[in-house]
Amino acid sequence: MENIIIFAPHPDDDIINNSLMMKNELKKGNNITIVYTTQGAKNSEKRYIKARRVAIKKTIKKYFKIPLKNLIFLKYEDTTLYKIEEAKKLFKDINEILKKIKPNKIFIPTYEGGHIDHDVTNFIVMKAIEKLKLKSEIFEYPTYNNYMNLKRFYLFFMREFLKNLKLDNTKYQLPKEFIPYNNKKPKLINIKSSKKDLELKSEVILNYHRLSEIFMKRDVKLNKTERGTDLYIKKREYNYNKPPHSSFPVPLGIVLANKVKFKEFKNMVKYMEKEIENERDDKKI
Numbered sequence: 476m477e478n479i480i481i482f483a484p485h486p487d488d489d490i491i492n493n494s495l496m497m498k499n500e501l502k503k504g505n506n507i508t509i510v511y512t513t514q515g516a517k518n519s520e521k522r523y524i525k526a527r528r529v530a531i532k533k534t535i536k537k538y539f540k541i542p543l544k545n546l547i548f549l550k551y552e553d554t555t556l557y558k559i560e561e562a563k564k565l566f567k568d569i570n571e572i573l574k575k576i577k578p579n580k581i582f583i584p585t586y587e588g589g590h591i592d593h594d595v596t597n598f599i600v601m602k603a604i605e606k607l608k609l610k611s612e613i614f615e616y617p618t619y620n621n622y623m624n625l626k627r628f629y630l631f632f633m634r635e636f637l638k639n640l641k642l643d644n645t646k647y648q649l650p651k652e653f654i655p656y657n658n659k660k661p662k663l664i665n666i667k668s669s670k671k672d673l674e675l676k677s678e679v680i681l682n683y684h685r686l687s688e689i690f691m692k693r694d695v696k697l698n699k700t701e702r703g704t705d706l707y708i709k710k711r712e713y714n715y716n717k718p719p720h721s722s723f724p725v726p727l728g729i730v731l732a733n734k735v736k737f738k739e740f741k742n743m744v745k746y747m748e749k750e751i752e753n754e755r756d757d758k759k760i
């Protein structure tokens with residue numbers, strides 16, 4: 476039996492990105508642990524935190540039958556992981572979890588500039604793996620640069636439009652399959668899936684949305700979730716002092732917000748890398 480661990484920055488990144496993989500691994504009799512690195516909302520949004528947690532628990536129980544004790548909810552606020560204080564605590568938590576689980580396979584979000592919590596989770600888990608010298612296989616999943624769909628085309632036209640208006644001097648690029656890192660095209664691993672598998676994946680995601688909206692006493696939006704198969708990249712080496720690509724694949728407002736955060740992300744990276752190095756030197760003495 477293998478031990479699998481998934482790091483999901485928010486309750487739903489597990490099902491959106493790993494539903495088919497989870498089904499396959501459970502069929503093989505493997506054990507899955509899911510770690511949610513944030514609660515998926517701000518501390519002030521108590522109702523929303525609870526809604527997401529209840530909805531993900533029920534969805535996992537219904538479709539995957541993973542024991543609820545294997546779901547680890549870390550209590551970090553949404554979009555705060557890049558702050559040094561939070562990153563330090565998260566690094567410690569993740570070290571403890573990895574030491575305990577001793578995973579054969581680790582699934583993490585890729586470094587892609589879509590959501591800062593995803594990028595920080597990638598960085599922190601990679602650093603913990605390095606520190607513990609784990610020999611686990613590592614797979615990265617893209618969430619924001621995954622599929623070429625209507626939304627992506629819309630974003631592309633938005634970028635072109637903004638470029639022409641010269642509102643933003645960022646060089647936008649439309650990625651082909653996935654935004655390359657250092658212009659190196661990553662090797663993509665597709666989880667083989669039938670039409671039935673993809674329908675099941677949509678159902679899983681829809682079920683989660685329905686549950687969280689009911690809990691929030693909002694109208695249930697029944698728009699069909701269009702998702703492709705689960706997609707992975709084998710672990711890559713990153714220079715976290717540089718953004719994952721020349722821009723973030725989102726319209727202007729969010730691009731600017733992410734850029735401000737990237738400065739702080741870089742500070743945190745510098746701090747953490749130094750801390751880890753110091754700790755190593757201390758041990759040598």
Ligand SMILES: [Zn+2]
Pocket residue numbers: 484485488590593
């Ligand atoms: Zn997320």
